[in-house]
Amino acid sequence: MFNRSQPSGFKTGADNFENYLPLLKDKKVGVVSNQTGVLTNKTHLVDFLVANTITIQKIFAPEHGFRGTADAGELIVDGKDTKTGLPIISLYGANKKPKHEQLEGIDILVFDIQDVGARFYTYLSSLHYVMEACAENNIPLLVLDRPNPNGFIIDGPILEKEFTSFVGMHPVPVLYGMTIGEYAQMINGENWLHSSKDSGQALQCNLIVIPCVQYDRNASYTILEKPSPNLPNDQSINLYASLCFFEGTNVSSGRGTDKQFQIYGSPFLPNTGFSFTPEPNIGAKEPMHKGILCYGEDLSTVEPVHQIELKWLIKAYKTTQDTSQFFIPFFSKLAGTKTLQLQIEAGLSERKIKKSWKPGLEQFKEIRKKYLLY
Structure with a gap:
């Protein structure tokens, strides 16, 4: 892929x-x-x-x-x-x-x-x-x-x-x-x-x-114009589904930097060598933690992911200063369920969480088949 x-x-x-x-x-x-x-x-x-x-x-x-x-x-x-x-x-x-x-x-x-x-x-x-x-x-x-x-x-x-x-x-x-x-x-x-x-x-x-002509859904595709201010490149689009969960937490997903959805961090995470300070820019007039030093991880050069990766979210939750302040109500809207937050709070591994998605995904794949054009 x-x-x-x-x-x-x-x-x-x-x-x-x-x-x-x-x-x-x-x-x-x-x-x-x-x-x-x-x-x-x-x-x-x-x-x-x-x-x-x-x-x-x-x-x-x-x-x-x-x-x-x-x-x-x-x-x-x-x-x-x-x-x-x-x-x-x-x-x-x-x-x-x-x-x-x-x-x-x-x-x-x-x-x-x-x-x-x-x-x-x-x-x-x-x-x-x-x-x-x-x-x-x-x-x-x-x-x-x-x-x-x-x-x-x-x-x-x-x-x-x-x-x-x-x-x-x-x-x-x-x-x-x-x-x-x-x-x-x-x-x-x-x-x-x-x-x-x-x-x-x-x-x-x-x-x-x-329809598109000669389209291969398993092949890469670079978008001609960035789809929104905070998805500036292929890397951000590839990591978006994994890092957007941070929008329902007290962790920044890089808004207010030039690496939106390619980094994450907050003032409440430990200093492990990478930091950034969000500042207002196009598409983020009031970014989370504006003007405050955030510690986290730079994912701008990781290999493309072929699934949703929960490891960064789980790691941030486990290492934040106060887990009771980590999630905000918007998280369940993004996840589409309260279960994911409860699973992370209960300490379930990424493997166990993803296993719980399987029945729903199999059911969806059957529905999806009816509408595929390519």
Whole structure:
């Protein structure tokens, strides 16, 4: 795994434009995208569509905004795209789901956002709400598929219903090994969409997935534009699912440094030779432990991982000054279960914890099979 690149002839869904331009011709189009919605030549999808005389009505932007510079969790306001003058509607401000009036006059919606394959990455939740809004307003949704850089890894606890949130909406593991197009098919197929008017009524989105061409999920894929400010490179994307658990603790995952999700540390861990001091930067205006020396570990040069690694989390818990202050309530939302925290507090080994995930993962793999495109 990761030892070969995508085969020759590979194209993303956005580059597979022969298959979607005819579907957009003479239509009034809405685009859900951000800075990752680019073709291989780095032309943004919006600019490409405008150049091909497609009528775009408005742009919908997810967390981090259309240009991808806002902090995690920072509210984004509506505005205008400086390049095209098109109105931008935020899906991470007053509403996370497109409203009926925001969709008026739109014949078809196009979704093109690079995912990183982790359940708590909020672009999946934006996809869910966009699908739901399209289903409620009888608008077709065209998803331009993109590779999952963690595409062959299926690992982690399955999300339990009571821990549903914007960082986890579906009963899937932390790493689910599907492209965003495949995931969209699963949202539809498993009846996870529900009408806001009648919570008991399942909805179906009129979904069209434009697939990648010559895609190999077992091969490496380097993202063309960083998907968010704190995932700057391949290493951070590979370690994200393992280190994001620290976001539910008093340990920094490197926000406020130039090695986000490649280091971890806190003032409460022992000094073993590596330290850093978080300071405000793009994507982290108020990083955890701002201006305070943190001790921990530098993982920026470790070999790529092929699973979720709990060893760093367990090590930090065992060596922190006060274990009662280690976890915060957000941890269970990220994990999708209270069990993982309880297992770590009880001193279970990584092997035993991962063994407890097996039945859920086997069940999920059977569901996943139905929706794979590659």
